[in-house]
Amino acid sequence: MKYISSRNKENLVSWSEAMVEGIAQDGGLFVPQEFPQIKNLADMVNMDYKEIAHEIIGAYFPSIEEADLGSIIDRAYDDKFSRKDIAPLEEVGDVHILELFHGPTLAFKDMALSILPHLLKKAMEIEGIEEELVILTATSGDTGKAALEGFADMDRIKIIVFYPRDGVSEIQKRQMISQEGKNTFVIGIEGNFDDAQGGVKDIFRDRDLGGEMQGAGYRLSSANSINIGRLVPQIVYYFHAYLSLLREKKLESGQKINIVVPTGNFGNILAAYYGKKMGLPVNKLICASNENNVLYDFINTGLYDRRRELKLTSSPSMDILVSSNLERLLYHISGQDHEYVRKKMEDLNTKGYYKVEELEMDDFYAGYSTEKEVEKSIGEVFDHEYYLMDPHTAVAYNVYRKYRDETGDKTLTVIASTASPYKFGRAVAAGLGLDTGDLDEFQILSHLEGRTRLAIPKAIGELGQKPILHKTICTKGEMKSKLMKILQVGDKDD
Ligand SMILES: *Cc1c(COP(=O)(O)O)cnc(C)c1O
Numbered sequence: 001m002k003y004i005s006s007r008n009k010e011n012l013v014s015w016s017e018a019m020v021e022g023i024a025q026d027g028g029l030f031v032p033q034e035f036p037q038i039k040n041l042a043d044m045v046n047m048d049y050k051e052i053a054h055e056i057i058g059a060y061f062p063s064i065e066e067a068d069l070g071s072i073i074d075r076a077y078d079d080k081f082s083r084k085d086i087a088p089l090e091e092v093g094d095v096h097i098l099e100l101f102h103g104p105t106l107a108f109k110d111m112a113l114s115i116l117p118h119l120l121k122k123a124m125e126i127e128g129i130e131e132e133l134v135i136l137t138a139t140s141g142d143t144g145k146a147a148l149e150g151f152a153d154m155d156r157i158k159i160i161v162f163y164p165r166d167g168v169s170e171i172q173k174r175q176m177i178s179q180e181g182k183n184t185f186v187i188g189i190e191g192n193f194d195d196a197q198g199g200v201k202d203i204f205r206d207r208d209l210g211g212e213m214q215g216a217g218y219r220l221s222s223a224n225s226i227n228i229g230r231l232v233p234q235i236v237y238y239f240h241a242y243l244s245l246l247r248e249k250k251l252e253s254g255q256k257i258n259i260v261v262p263t264g265n266f267g268n269i270l271a272a273y274y275g276k277k278m279g280l281p282v283n284k285l286i287c288a289s290n291e292n293n294v295l296y297d298f299i300n301t302g303l304y305d306r307r308r309e310l311k312l313t314s315s316p317s318m319d320i321l322v323s324s325n326l327e328r329l330l331y332h333i334s335g336q337d338h339e340y341v342r343k344k345m346e347d348l349n350t351k352g353y354y355k356v357e358e359l360e361m362d363d364f365y366a367g368y369s370t371e372k373e374v375e376k377s378i379g380e381v382f383d384h385e386y387y388l389m390d391p392h393t394a395v396a397y398n399v400y401r402k403y404r405d406e407t408g409d410k411t412l413t414v415i416a417s418t419a420s421p422y423k424f425g426r427a428v429a430a431g432l433g434l435d436t437g438d439l440d441e442f443q444i445l446s447h448l449e450g451r452t453r454l455a456i457p458k459a460i461g462e463l464g465q466k467p468i469l470h471k472t473i474c475t476k477g478e479m480k481s482k483l484m485k486i487l488q489v490g491d492k493d494d
Pocket residue numbers: 107108109141142143225262263264265266267268269317318392418419
C-alpha cells in the first residue's frame with residue numbers, strides 16, 4: 001500500500017512518509033495507489049465503531065502492528081466522545097441523520113482529529129524523525145479547535161492555528177482563543193479562510209524557510225484535510241452508518257444508500273467517495289454547498305471558477321472557494337493522470353479557473369442552499385420533527401429536499417450532520433424565529449435551551465468563564481514572520 005502525489009508519478013511514498021509530509025514536495029496531495037476492498041461487509045454487521053475503525057484504518061496504514069493500532073484507536077475514541085456509539089444515526093422523517101458532532105469540540109472534525117495526533121506520532125517513530133513537528137493549520141472554524149484539542153500538550157509537537165478573524169462564529173472563536181496547552185498557538189488573520197489556507201500553502205512551498213526550520217530542529221506538517229491522516233479516519237463512519245442500518249434491518253445486504261454531505265474543502269464527501277470505491281453500496285453522493293457554490297457549478301458544468309467574492313454565511317465552516325480535496329477526486333476520475341491534474345491546478349493558480357469537459361462525475365449530484373433556505377429548513381425540521389439542526393446540516397437537508405423533488409429518488413438517504421446546533425446559536429435561533437435582539441452569544445444559547453429542552457453541551461456552557469489566552473492578529477503577509485517568531489527561527493528583528 002503506497003501513496004503517490006497527485007501531480008507526479010515518480011513521487012511514491014509509504015503512508016508514514018505521506019502523513020509526516022502532509023503535502024507532497026511538488027504541491028500535489030498524496031493519494032492511495034489503490035483502494036483496499038472490503039468484501040465481507042455483511043460479516044461486519046456486529047462490529048462497534050472501534051472495530052470498524054480497525055478494519056478501515058488498518059487497510060490504509062498496514063505497517064502499524066495490530067496491538068499498536070488497537071491502542072491508538074482506544075485512545076482516540078474514548079470518553080472524550082459523549083456517546084458510546086461515537087457517531088449515532090437518528091431517523092428524522094424520511095432521512096437518517098448521521099451525527100458526527102459528539103466529540104470534544106462538537107463538530108465532525110473531531111472524528112479524524114482525535115486520532116490523527118496518535119497516528120502522526122506513530123508515523124514519526126516509523127520514519128525515525130528526530131525534529132520537533134510543527135503542525136500548521138488553517139481553519140474555517142472547526143478544524144482549528146479540534147486540532148488544538150487533539151495536539152495540546154503532546155511532546156515534540158507544536159500546533160499553530162490560523163483562523164479568519166471575522167469569518168468564524170463567536171463560539172468557534174472563543175473555543176480557540178481560550179485553548180490551554182503550552183504547545184498551542186492561535187492567530188487571527190485579517191482576511192478569509194482562503195487567505196489563511198493560501199498563506200499556509202505558501203509557507204509549505206517556501207524552500208528557504210524549510211531549510212532554516214530544519215537547521216533549527218523543526219519540521220512542518222499539517223492537520224488540514226490535505227493530510228491523508230485526516231481523510232482515512234473519516235471513511236469509518238460511513239461504513240458504521242451503513243452497518244447499523246443493516247443491523248436494524250432497514251437495509252438488505254448490498255442495497256444502496258444516498259449520502260448527503262455539507263461540503264467546504266471536499267474532505268468529508270471525498271471520504272464517502274473512498275468508501276464507495278472500497279465497496280460501500282452507494283447510489284448518489286450529494287454534495288451540498290452554501291451560497292459559496294463553486295462546487296455546485298463545477299459538478300454541473302465542469303467549470304471550476306474561484307474568481308468571485310467569498311460570502312460570509314451562517315455556515316462559516318463551508319465559506320471556501322478553493323476546495324483542496326477536489327484535486328484528489330480529479331486524480332481518481334481522470335484515470336490517475338498526474339499530468340492532467342498538474343495542468344488543471346496550475347490553471348487554477350494562474351488564471352483562477354479550470355475546465356474539465358471529458359470527466360465522468362455521475363457518482364455525484366450537487367446542489368446549494370441560500371441563507372433564507374437554511375433558516376427555513378432549521379425552523380421546519382424543528383417544528384415538524386422536533387429535531388434541531390445546525391446551519392451546516394440544514395444546508396445539506398435543504399439540498400436533499402431539492403434532490404428528492406427533482407429526481408423522485410426514494411433510495412434510503414443518510415445526511416452527515418457536521419456540528420452541534422449550539423456552536424451556531426445565533427443562526428439556529430433565527431431559524432426558530434426567536435428574537436435575539438442584542439443578546440450575547442451565551443444568552444442566546446440559554447434561550448435556545450429553554451425553547452428546545454436540549455441541554456447545552458458542557459464544553460460550550462463552560463466557555464464563557466474561560467480566560468482568553470491568544471490575542472495575536474496579523475495579515476496574510478505576516479504569517480511567515482509570526483511563525484518564525486514563535487519558533488525563534490531566523491531574523492527576529494520584525
Ligand atoms: C469542516 C466542516 C464542513 C466542511 O467539511 P469539508 O470536509 O471541508 O468539506 C462542514 N460542516 C462543518 C460543521 C465543518 O466543520
